[in-house]
Amino acid sequence: MQSSEKNKKEVRIGLLGASGYTGAEIVRLLANHPYFGITLMTADRKAGQSMGSVFPHLITQDLPTMVSVKDADFSSVDAVFCCLPHGTTQEIIKGLPRHLKIVDLSADFRLRDIAEYEEWYGQPHSASDLQLVFPIIQKEAVYGLTEISREDVKNARLVANPGCYPTSIQLPLVPLIKAKLIEHRNIIIDSKSGVSGAGRGAKEANLYSEIAEGIYSYGVTKHRHVPEIEQGLSDAAQSKINVSFTPHLMPMIRGMQSTIYIEMSQGVTVEDLYQQLRKSYEVHLI
Numbered sequence: 124m125q126s127s128e129k130n131k132k133e134v135r136i137g138l139l140g141a142s143g144y145t146g147a148e149i150v151r152l153l154a155n156h157p158y159f160g161i162t163l164m165t166a167d168r169k170a171g172q173s174m175g176s177v178f179p180h181l182i183t184q185d186l187p188t189m190v191s192v193k194d195a196d197f198s199s200v201d202a203v204f205c206c207l208p209h210g211t212t213q214e215i216i217k218g219l220p221r222h223l224k225i226v227d228l229s230a231d232f233r234l235r236d237i238a239e240y241e242e243w244y245g246q247p248h249s250a251s252d253l254q255l256v257f258p259i260i261q262k263e264a265v266y267g268l269t270e271i272s273r274e275d276v277k278n279a280r281l282v283a284n285p286g287c288y289p290t291s292i293q294l295p296l297v298p299l300i301k302a303k304l305i306e307h308r309n310i311i312i313d314s315k316s317g318v319s320g321a322g323r324g325a326k327e328a329n330l331y332s333e334i335a336e337g338i339y340s341y342g343v344t345k346h347r348h349v350p351e352i353e354q355g356l357s358d359a360a361q362s363k364i365n366v367s368f369t370p371h372l373m374p375m376i377r378g379m380q381s382t383i384y385i386e387m388s389q390g391v392t393v394e395d396l397y398q399q400l401r402k403s404y405e406v407h408l409i
């Protein structure tokens with residue numbers, strides 16, 4: 124399909140941070156989508172390159188050349204996916220034209236409490252005037268765990284896409300908490316992730332020789348996803364929930380497993396938990 128035909132599709136998409144792992148995933152998901160066409164792509168170090176040269180498996184896709192965000196023209200864009208590092212994202216989002224719908228994959232708009240963001244992410248909001256701008260944008264953000272807040276997501280201007288570990292933990296626990304099947308205390312979460320979760324940027328700790336044939340825990344007691352997990356579970360419970368969460372890095376590229384230990388409410392059986400999860404995520408086949 125030619126770019127000109129793509130422009131006729133209903134929703135014109137800008138992809139910010141297209142040259143990273145999540146950018147490539149968005150391209151894959153949108154490639155044959157009937158309503159979306161990609162009209163703008165940005166990169167940082169790889170600005171000026173084609174997507175096919177960065178990700179050879181996408182070479183057959185007819186995509187615009189990646190440009191730097193500062194050179195991006197949003198006049199032919201209706202919605203953007205932000206696939207940028209957290210911290211960087213706030214500054215870029217606050218400068219985007221108001222007509223754009225935004226899906227942000229970073230962590231910048233997930234936490235309602237800005238003080239909590241600064242504490243767990245170990246950085247103030249980066250632009251000097253952002254303290255003024257951030258609360259306004261933050262109020263517009265909907266936490267985009269679709270299964271839990273589908274209607275809010277539909278109408279949002281800014282969707283804060285949940286983190287990987289928090290997704291794997293909230294999807295099973297939120298329905299059980301709402302149905303009062305589990306206790307709010309002593310929730311212990313043991314999660315395992317593949318290495319692509321750390322992004323494509325080169326880091327010593329993610330070298331093959333560091334990762335292969337081993338497993339290690341990291342961020343013990345202080346991983347930045349703790350407040351996000353607690354925010355979602357506390358919302359479901361309508362009271363404060365604290366969790367013990369330990370992530371592990373596995374010698375694999377993709378994938379995630381979270382094993383969650385809970386106390387069942389009095390009289391509840393394991394079968395009750397399964398029934399509730401089946402009911403909550405029932406797929407109606409036509």
Ligand SMILES: NC(=O)C1=CN([C@@H]2O[C@H](COP(=O)(O)OP(=O)(O)OC[C@H]3O[C@@H](n4cnc5c(N)ncnc54)[C@H](OP(=O)(O)O)[C@@H]3O)[C@@H](O)[C@H]2O)C=CC1
Pocket residue numbers: 139140141142143144145146165166167168169170192205206207208209211228229230285286287319320321322323324
């Ligand atoms: N990897 C995963 O499984 C998941 C990641 N996320 C989150 O999504 C976001 C993107 O992650 P991921 O794709 O893995 O990251 P990558 O490191 O793979 O890609 C980051 C992208 O942002 C660009 N970029 C980096 N710095 C800047 C900057 N200062 N200004 C403009 N563009 C910049 C990079 O350009 P270039 O390549 O040219 O340097 C690249 O396109 C992160 O916030 C991450 O936390 C969310 C869910 C899952």
Ligand SMILES: CC(=O)N[C@@H](CCC(=O)OP(=O)(O)O)C(=O)O
Pocket residue numbers: 228229230285286287288316317318319320321322370372
């Ligand atoms: C293996 C690894 O490093 N994982 C990342 C989380 C990846 C993820 O998808 O979460 P975000 O959307 O918040 O980036 C980490 O532990 O920080």
